[in-house]
Amino acid sequence: VSQFLQAAAYGLVQGGLLALVAVGFSLVWGILNVINLSHGALAVTGAYVAWLLNTHFGVDPFLAIPIVAVCLFAFGYAIQRGLINLVVNAPIFLTLLLTFGLSLVILNALQLAFTADDRSIETAYASQSFVIATVNIPYGRLAACLLAVLITGLLVVMMTRTRLGRAIGATGMDRGAARLMGIRARHVYALTFGIASALAGVAGAMIATVGSFNPTTTPTQLTFDAFVISVLGGLGNMYGALVGGLVLGVAESVGGLLLTGTWVNAIAMAVLIFTLIVKPSGLLGKAQYSGRVEV
C-alpha cells in the first residue's frame, strides 16, 4: 500500500510537470489547428536559457522563469508571424512538415551551440522531499506541479476575462467571423504561438531543475508526451492538458510499479487508446472544435 501511495503521489507531481509541457501544445492545436512538432524543441530551448542564466549568473531557475518566458514568447511570436502564418491555411500535413523541419533546425542549432551533452541545473532543494505519513513528496516536482496549476488557472482567466483571450477564442472558433469583427487574426495567432512557446520554455526550465535534458532525446519525448496529454485531456479546454498530464503521470508511475520501468511509453499509449475508445473527444474535450469553421 505504501508503495502504491508513493507511486500515486510521485505520479501526481510528475503529472503536473507533464501538464506544464502540454498546456502550450494544446493551446496551439486548439486555436491554430497546428500540431506543433517543434514544441519539444522550444521547451528544450527554454531549458538552455534557464541553464545559461544559472551557470553564468547564478540565477535560480524559478527566478529565471520570467526571463525564459519573455525570451521564448518573442521567439515564438517571430516564428508564427514570419513563418507558420504563411502556411496556416494549408492542409494540416504541410504545417506538420513545417514544424517538424523547424524542430530539426532549432535542435541542430542547439547541438552546435551546446553539443548533445546532458545538462541539468543543480539546486539545493529540488531533489529534497518532505514526508506525509510514509509518502515522500519532492519539493522540485511539487513546485513544478503547482506552477502548472497556477499557469492553467491564469490561462483560463486570460481566455475568459480579457479581450485578448476572447479574441483568441473567437479566432479559434471561426477565423472568418473574427476577422469581420475587426480581430487581426495574424497578430492573434502569433500571440497564441508566443504564449505557447513561453509556456514550453517555462516547462523546459522546470525539467532542467528536477532532471536533465539534451537536444537529442529530450525534445522527442516531450513532444510525444505533449501530444498524448493533449489528446487525452481533450482540445478546447484549458483544464484538459492539466487533467491529461495528471492522469498520464499517475498511470505511468503506478503502471511502472506494477509492470517495469521500461513500459512507460506503452502504458501512456494504452491509456490514450482506451480513453479515445470510451470518449473520443478526450477527457474534457469539446465537440465544437471538430466542427469549427476555417476561412
Next chain:
Amino acid sequence: MLQKQGALIATLGLAVLVFACGAGSTSSAGSAITFAAPVSQTGAFGQAEGLYTLQGYKFCVSTVNAQGGITFGGQSHTITLVTQDDQSVAATSAQIVDQFNDQGYKFILSPYGSGGTTAVAPVVERNGQVMADSNGADTAIFTHGYKSTFAVLSPSSTYVTTIIDALATMNPAPKSVAIIAASDGFSQHAAEKGAAEAQAKGMTVLPSTAAYSSSTKVAANTTDVSSALIALKGTNPDVIIISGHLNEAVAAVKQSSELGVKPKYGFAATVAPPTPAFITALGKSAEGVLGSTQWVPEISASDSIFGSAKQFLANFTNTYGWSPNQYPYQAADAAAGCEAMVLAIEKAGSTDPSAVRTALAGLNVDTFYGHIQFDSTGMNSTKPMYLIQIQKAAFVTVYPSNLATKPAVWPAMAA
C-alpha cells in the same frame, strides 16, 4: 673568430651526418598506419565515457608516435588516428565502421560501450577488419564465434560480482542488497551474475533475486528510475547497487532523496562512480558511493610504451588536465586497447589484417593496464576488477585490500 665559427659548423655538420647514419642503421620512416574509431562525442556517452575513450586513444597514439611509431621490418610507422562521432547510437557505430572499411581502414578501435561494440563486431568480421575492444564488456559479444574482436577489459560478469565480493569483506558486511539494472545486455548480465554472487555470499537480494529483470529494471540510459526506487520502498536494503551507466546511477542517487528510499549503508554502481562526470553531476551526494572499475593506478604493472601504471596516470592526467584524484578509467581501457593493436602489428611485422589478427590472438604481454592475453573467444578473462570509493571528491582504491590506499568509509551513508 671566423675560424672558430667554421670549426663549429663543421662539428655540427659531422654530428648531423653521424646521427643520420645511426638512425638509418636502425629504422627508416615507413608509411603511416591508420587506426579508426567510431567514438561517441555527443549523445548519452558524449559528455563522459565517450570523451574519456577518445582521450585514451589520442594519448596512446601520441605516445607511440613520440617514441617513433610502430617499428617492424626496419621501418618506423607513425599512427594516424581517424575518429568519427557515433552520437552514442550503436547502429551509427556500425555504419561508420562500414565506411571506414570503404576507405581502407582495417584496424578498428572499438566505440564506447557494449551496445556499440555489439553492433560493430559483426561488421568487423564481415569486412575482414580487426578490432581491439577497449570498452565493450558484455560477454554476449563473445558468444557469436567472432574471430576478429579482442577485448582487453574484464567481461561484464565481473562488474557487480566484484562489488559483492568487496562488500562481503567490509565491516559491517551488508546482509541485504537491492540491484537496480538497466535494460541493456551488459547491465542485465552484470546484475544477473551479481545477484547470484550475493546469494552465494549469504546476502538477501531485495525485493527478490530476479527483481533486476522485472520490478527494478529500468530503461537503458534513462534519467528516471523512480519506478525501481518505489519498488524498493519499505524493503530497506543495506546497499543499493546500480548496474548500468552514468545516467541511471546519477538518477538513482538523485531520486532516492526525492523518494526517501535510502540504503542503510550506501550506494554502489558499475561504470559511473569512477568517472569525473559522476562527481560533477552529483556534487556532495557522490560522497561514499562505491564503484567497480577496470583499472586503478596502484597495480604493479608496467610496459615500455607507457611505463608503470602510476606513470600512465601522471602523464595522461597532465596531458588532458584531469586531476590525478579523478581519473577516468575508461581512458586506461582505451589506451590499453590501442596498445594491444600496436603490439600485435609489431609482432605480426606486417599490416596485413589477417596476420595482425593472428598476432592479437596469440598476444601474451604485461602492460601498464595489467596482463593482456585473450582466450579463444577474444576475452581477456583473467584480468581482475577493482573497487574505488569516492572520498572527498577523489577516487580512492578500497578493494582488493593489497591495493587499497585508504580504508573504505563504511557505512558510507550519514546516520
